[in-house]
Amino acid sequence: MELRTSIVSPVDVIETPRLLLQRWGDAHFDDFLRFMRDPDVIRYIRPLPLSDEKGAEHHLRSLEEWELHGFGKRAVLEAETGAWLGFVELSLVGPGKGCREDDVEIGYFIVPERWGQGLAIEAAIAARDEAFGRVGLYELIGRSRVENAASARVMAKAGFRHVRSHVLEEGVTVDIHRISRDEWMRSRLGTLLHSTSPVAPRAEDERRCGYREVG
Numbered sequence: 001m002e003l004r005t006s007i008v009s010p011v012d013v014i015e016t017p018r019l020l021l022q023r024w025g026d027a028h029f030d031d032f033l034r035f036m037r038d039p040d041v042i043r044y045i046r047p048l049p050l051s052d053e054k055g056a057e058h059h060l061r062s063l064e065e066w067e068l069h070g071f072g073k074r075a076v077l078e079a080e081t082g083a084w085l086g087f088v089e090l091s092l093v094g095p096g097k098g099c100r101e102d103d104v105e106i107g108y109f110i111v112p113e114r115w116g117q118g119l120a121i122e123a124a125i126a127a128r129d130e131a132f133g134r135v136g137l138y139e140l141i142g143r144s145r146v147e148n149a150a151s152a153r154v155m156a157k158a159g160f161r162h163v164r165s166h167v168l169e170e171g172v173t174v175d176i177h178r179i180s181r182d183e184w185m186r187s188r189l190g191t192l193l194h195s196t197s198p199v200a201p202r203a204e205d206e207r208r209c210g211y212r213e214v215g
């Protein structure tokens with residue numbers, strides 16, 4: 001499939017005030033497998049925990065995506081301790097999801113013990129900025145199950161707008177959210193989100209999410 005962006009040079013680590021967002025690698029595989037068995041993590045994502053076999057397929061695909069596109073999944077690690085906190089990703093939506101196949105979507109997953117601390121928002125804002133900055137996308141999609149209120153809130157706070165809902169083949173309804181490059185640029189100038197976003201990101205969220213790309 002031809003991607004509506006050219007391949008870009010990867011950046012290994014993005015630093016945010018509390019997090020390291022590390023380019024996906026073999027070092028993350030075991031944590032990923034364990035994480036994707038947690039029923040709280042997968043509740044709105046898949047009906048069953050990820051088997052080791054499927055996990056290995058996902059892992060290989062994640063490595064491949066970096067090679068193909070120059071962006072992909074990043075482990076979310078605690079900056080202070082290096083502890084695994086989850087992952088954030090930019091990935092192609094693919095077929096049958098209610099979007100264009102070559103749309104790029106954002107995803108974020110945080111360990112349940114650390115929910116409610118603004119970590120997903122911090123990671124999502126850095127990934128959003130990577131998508132429009134380094135990767136040079138014109139728009140970024142976010143999809144979440146209608147029941148997944150925390151995920152919708154993260155998107156709203158990162159400046160995404162709800163555009164429509166879509167019923168997947170298996171009968172699950174997902175909300176589709178979108179932010180364009182123009183909206184992103186205007187939000188960075190501090191003018192847009194007050195008028196068109198249902199939730200304006202608090203200044204502290206944006207400040208907290210100042211980030212630095214390394215390597």
Ligand SMILES: CC(C)(COP(=O)(O)OP(=O)(O)OC[C@H]1O[C@@H](n2cnc3c(N)ncnc32)[C@H](O)[C@@H]1OP(=O)(O)O)[C@@H](O)C(=O)NCCC(=O)NCCS
Pocket residue numbers: 040041042043044045106107108109110111114115116117118119120121122143144148149150151153154
């Ligand atoms: C969605 C998820 C990433 C959020 O992680 P988190 O680190 O707790 O998120 P944050 O703390 O950054 O922000 C969550 C926001 O949602 C709000 N929220 C949490 N649960 C909520 C609920 N049930 N209803 C409404 N809002 C809710 C929080 O109050 C917070 O908003 P606020 O900052 O305005 O108070 C986390 O729940 C998760 O990993 N879930 C499993 C994987 C998943 O579903 N990922 C999303 C798929 S793309």
